[in-house]
Amino acid sequence: MSRLALLSVLSFCFITHGSTFPFDSDDENGVFLLQQRSTARRSRPKRSTALFVAGLEGSGHHLWYDLVQAIYGESARGSLPFKLRQTWLPPTVIDLVTGSEREVSWQCEHRWKHEDLDLGVQLFENITNHVGHDDDEDYDEGAIWITPEACLSYPCGHGTHEQKRNDFIPRADWLAEAAALAGVDLHVGFLYRPFEELLLSNCIHRQMEDTCDMYVDTLITNAGALLGQLRAMDAMPSSQKPLVQCLRYGDLDTFPVGLGTLFNHKMTFKSVLRQIWKPNSTDMNQNHHYGENPADLVPNWAELVGSLQHMDAELKAACEHADSSI
Numbered sequence: 001m002s003r004l005a006l007l008s009v010l011s012f013c014f015i016t017h018g019s020t021f022p023f024d025s026d027d028e029n030g031v032f033l034l035q036q037r038s039t040a041r042r043s044r045p046k047r048s049t050a051l052f053v054a055g056l057e058g059s060g061h062h063l064w065y066d067l068v069q070a071i072y073g074e075s076a077r078g079s080l081p082f083k084l085r086q087t088w089l090p091p092t093v094i095d096l097v098t099g100s101e102r103e104v105s106w107q108c109e110h111r112w113k114h115e116d117l118d119l120g121v122q123l124f125e126n127i128t129n130h131v132g133h134d135d136d137e138d139y140d141e142g143a144i145w146i147t148p149e150a151c152l153s154y155p156c157g158h159g160t161h162e163q164k165r166n167d168f169i170p171r172a173d174w175l176a177e178a179a180a181l182a183g184v185d186l187h188v189g190f191l192y193r194p195f196e197e198l199l200l201s202n203c204i205h206r207q208m209e210d211t212c213d214m215y216v217d218t219l220i221t222n223a224g225a226l227l228g229q230l231r232a233m234d235a236m237p238s239s240q241k242p243l244v245q246c247l248r249y250g251d252l253d254t255f256p257v258g259l260g261t262l263f264n265h266k267m268t269f270k271s272v273l274r275q276i277w278k279p280n281s282t283d284m285n286q287n288h289h290y291g292e293n294p295a296d297l298v299p300n301w302a303e304l305v306g307s308l309q310h311m312d313a314e315l316k317a318a319c320e321h322a323d324s325s326i
Contacts, residue, residue: 046140046141046142047128047141047183047184047185048124048127048128048141048143048145048184048185049141049143049144049145049184049185049186049187049264050124050127050144050145050146050147050179050184050185050186050187051144051145051146051147051186051187051188051189051262051263052147052151052172052175052186052187052188052189053151053152053188053189053191053247054151054152054154054170054172054188054189054190054191054226054229055151055153055154055189055190055191055192055193055226055247056153056154056191056193056198056219056222056223056226056315057153057154057155057198057202057208057219057222058153058193058198058201058202058206058208059153059191059192059193059198059249060191060193060247060249061150061151061153061191063249063276063277063278064150064151064189064191065149065150065151066276066278067259067269067272067273067276068084068086068146068149068150070272070275070276071084071272072084074272080267081266081267082142082143082144082263082264082266082267083140083142083143083144084143084144084146085143085144085145085146086145086146086147086148086149087123087126087127087145087146087147087148088123088147088148088149089104089106089107089116089119089120089123090104091103091104091107092104093119104116104119106119106120106170106171106174106175108152108156108157108168109156109157109158109159109163109168110167110168111166111167111168111169112169112170112171112174114171114174117174117177117178120174120175120177120178120179121178121181121182122182123147123178123182124178124179124181124182124183124184125182127145127182127184128182128183128184142264142266144263144264144266145184147175151189152170154169154170154222154223154225154226155167155168155169155218155222156168156169156170161209161210161214161217161218164209164218164222165217165218165221165222166221169222169225169226171229172188172226172229172230172233173228173229173232173233176188176233176236176240176241176242177236179242180236180240180241180242185242185243186242186243187242187243187244187245187261187262188233188242188243188244188245189245189247189258189259189262190230190244190245190246190247190318190319190322191247191249192246192247192248192249192315192316192319193248193249193250194312194316195219195223195305195308195309195311195312195315196305196308196312197249198219199212199215199216199219199294199304199305199308200294202215202219203215203216203294203298204288204289204292204294204297204298205288205289205290206288212298212300212301212304213300213304216304216307216308219308219311220307220308220311223311223312223314223315224311226315227311227314227315227318230244230318230322231318234321234325243261243262243326244322244325245258245261245262245322245323245326246258246318246319246320246322246323247259248319250279252270252273252274252277255269255273256268256269256270256273258323259273261326
């Protein structure tokens, strides 16, 4: 019997850039209870599919969130050809043996710990075992699971420069390890956006850190972490490795094709993507400096752009490799 139990049943929300994204779908899409165990069930030949989206800050996370909400809208109208559900880990659990509270590190604004892998495995086992959902509604393995609804950027959330550079980095590779152990097919959407565009968006338009130099420092470190995770997943045994699909920011031709792959080709996405595509929709600062030459605003702009070229080329190559591997 597992030693862990939830403190409470929580409605899920995701915090990013100081904003809260509420989970506003039907109750049937609520958070799974980690500690429930299923009664004996027939073995099922098909495997469940879970989706995780990984990408550098500014590479399309708000677009992804809007997409998921649009899909929930299709579901509410009865026009969605599959069931879409969402699950993620709670912030804390109770150790049933010691009675003490245990913080779950696989969250935004946390440094992830590999020792929480067991919780990740339970998260995916609850999908395969059909436990933890409201009123015991049954679902088949054709359902698509979002983990979590709004995805986690690299870095994830507010914090000091050091925290964003070193600590607040999700671990897609550990999630892939947990999914493989639980027998769930994990699909990873890898968001890619050229680094000069990221620098312009996150340093000039949104000012995500105090200086552009600090942002570049954070960007390079997080990009290196993401690249390492992509390579680790690619090195997993073929029977365990997740499907990794690159999603190129702003490319309204290839992006919907990639979404189709992630969602097991159950629907097309070109129309809905064009409806929700809103460039610069999250630039919340009063002075965005649109149309201005960034070199006039940041004296060492050319130097900063040059410092990003190597890592940008590495992630772009990883994007192309992911596409060629499918």
